[in-house]
Amino acid sequence: SEVKGLKIEDAPLPRSKNLDVLSEFEKSESKKAASFVVVGHVDAGKSTMMGRLLLDLGVIDQRTVEKLRQEAEKIGKTSFALAWVLDQRVEERARGVTIDIATNRFETETTAFTILDAPGHRDFIPNMIAGASQADFAILVIDAGTGAFESGLKGQTKEHSLLIRSMGVSRIIVAINKLDTVDWSQERFDEIRHQVAGFLSATGFQAKNTTFVPVSGLNGDNLVRKSSDPAVSWYTGATLLEELENSEPNKRALAKPFRTTISEVFRSQQSPLSISGRIDAGSVQMGDAILVQPSGEKAYIKSILVDETPSDWAVAGQNVVINLSNIDPMHVRVGDIICDPAKPIPCVESFTLKALAFDFLMPMQVDVHRGRLHAAGKIESISALLDKVTGSVTKKKPKIVKPGMVARIVVKLGSKVPLEAGQRVVLRSGGETVAAGLLE
Numbered sequence: 176s177e178v179k180g181l182k183i184e185d186a187p188l189p190r191s192k193n194l195d196v197l198s199e200f201e202k203s204e205s206k207k208a209a210s211f212v213v214v215g216h217v218d219a220g221k222s223t224m225m226g227r228l229l230l231d232l233g234v235i236d237q238r239t240v241e242k243l244r245q246e247a248e249k250i251g252k253t254s255f256a257l258a259w260v261l262d263q264r265v266e267e268r269a270r271g272v273t274i275d276i277a278t279n280r281f282e283t284e285t286t287a288f289t290i291l292d293a294p295g296h297r298d299f300i301p302n303m304i305a306g307a308s309q310a311d312f313a314i315l316v317i318d319a320g321t322g323a324f325e326s327g328l329k330g331q332t333k334e335h336s337l338l339i340r341s342m343g344v345s346r347i348i349v350a351i352n353k354l355d356t357v358d359w360s361q362e363r364f365d366e367i368r369h370q371v372a373g374f375l376s377a378t379g380f381q382a383k384n385t386t387f388v389p390v391s392g393l394n395g396d397n398l399v400r401k402s403s404d405p406a407v408s409w410y411t412g413a414t415l416l417e418e419l420e421n422s423e424p425n426k427r428a429l430a431k432p433f434r435t436t437i438s439e440v441f442r443s444q445q446s447p448l449s450i451s452g453r454i455d456a457g458s459v460q461m462g463d464a465i466l467v468q469p470s471g472e473k474a475y476i477k478s479i480l481v482d483e484t485p486s487d488w489a490v491a492g493q494n495v496v497i498n499l500s501n502i503d504p505m506h507v508r509v510g511d512i513i514c515d516p517a518k519p520i521p522c523v524e525s526f527t528l529k530a531l532a533f534d535f536l537m538p539m540q541v542d543v544h545r546g547r548l549h550a551a552g553k554i555e556s557i558s559a560l561l562d563k564v565t566g567s568v569t570k571k572k573p574k575i576v577k578p579g580m581v582a583r584i585v586v587k588l589g590s591k592v593p594l595e596a597g598q599r600v601v602l603r604s605g606g607e608t609v610a611a612g613l614l615e
């Protein structure tokens with residue numbers, strides 16, 4: 176933590192401009208900003224689709240794709256080139272060439288989009304939980320290929336839908352993909368749409384928040400441009416991009432106390448201690464003091480980047496890099512929360528959760544996931560079974576909760592963790608998601 180002989184914890188305090196951040200935000204005619212996650216069964220075509228989207232939008236150039244295509248050809252997998260676009264950007268990020276989460280960003284005339292978390296990560300589910308906890312909406316990618324849709328249903332399609340809904344995502348765009356492999360059969364599209372609409376509605380997605388687009392991610396049909404293939408003339412609806420633009424981002428929790436979950440911690444030439452994340456609630460400006468939880472250490476905001484651009488301030492919903500000073504970096508970790516020191520998030524050793532069970536629940540060890548935060552804990556007791564619709568108690572102190580049931584459970588943590596009412600957490604056990612719910 177040494178910079179030119181000066182420890183960052185001893186640096187002079189940054190000066191504040193004492194701005195009225197909320198009125199600054201109102202004045203700045205910023206574009207609508209929206210973040211989304213891309214989920215779906217492995218090999219459904221998620222990476223290819225996002226690569227193609229970025230290519231067709233001109234975010235990446237044809238030369239880059241051509242280079243990747245040549246590399247892909249060497250291993251006999253030309254089709255991998257597009258999927259590598261996202262991977263390559265993740266790698267660039269790891270090497271420190273570009274900064275952080277903002278890597279997969281693109282803009283249209285109306286909206287600045289962020290693709291949260293490149294799909295295809297190793298540790299996918301925890302990443303998806305982190306992404307979904309920040310997402311305004313989701314794209315669910317489905318492989319329409321013969322047999323593929325059916326095996327996807329048995330696989331991750333349903334689990335992912337349930338997870339993102341549990342994390343509070345309510346708007347979902349279903350991209351029925353690879354329709355080129357079934358000659359753009361409208362019958363196949365309708366059959367899949369019918370089945371998916373059924374389980375999405377059972378999962379808690381309202382029909383008005385669910386839309387379906389027939390696409391070929393590989394060829395770019397109905398992503399940015401309408402397909403010109405006569406075989407798909409039966410489709411007169413919107414493209415995937417139009418559906419994204421038509422989606423309303425969540426309301427920003429501007430008036431609430433400042434909260435940001437740390438997605439990444441890194442150092443650069445400009446700053447010995449930077450964190451990145453999406454501001455969950457409230458606002459901040461340069462010079463502000465913040466509190467890091469659970470360490471309880473104070474730090475100061477030296478500078479802020481909003482979507483890679485320097486800014487004096489930032490508000491809820493924005494993706495930021497915040498450079499901190501006057502703190503020992505050992506107190507700042509991924510998954511921690513930085514917050515308003517006057518109204519800090521509490522650190523708790525146990526909490527009550529209104530949980531939807533995906534598996535049998537009983538007193539047992541669990542991992543608690545919230546954003547990038549993971550913590551070991553255990554289900555200590557089950558207070559009650561609840562009616563799914565009204566939330567009223569149907570049975571007190573049951574021994575076990577069956578999959579699909581809603582229960583009030585008490586979770587005890589192995590250490591103090593920053594958590595508060597209204598947050599959503601996921602419980603996992605042995606690599607499986609066993610429950611998700613809302614802190615009471």
Ligand code: GDP
Binds near residue numbers: 217220255392
């Ligand atoms: P992911 O695991 O969901 O990210 O899937 P990938 O993007 O890696 O794609 C898996 C495979 O499906 C690759 O071989 C892609 O080339 C292929 N693929 C993806 N989209 C399409 C499509 O629209 N049409 C066809 N025919 N193949 C596709």
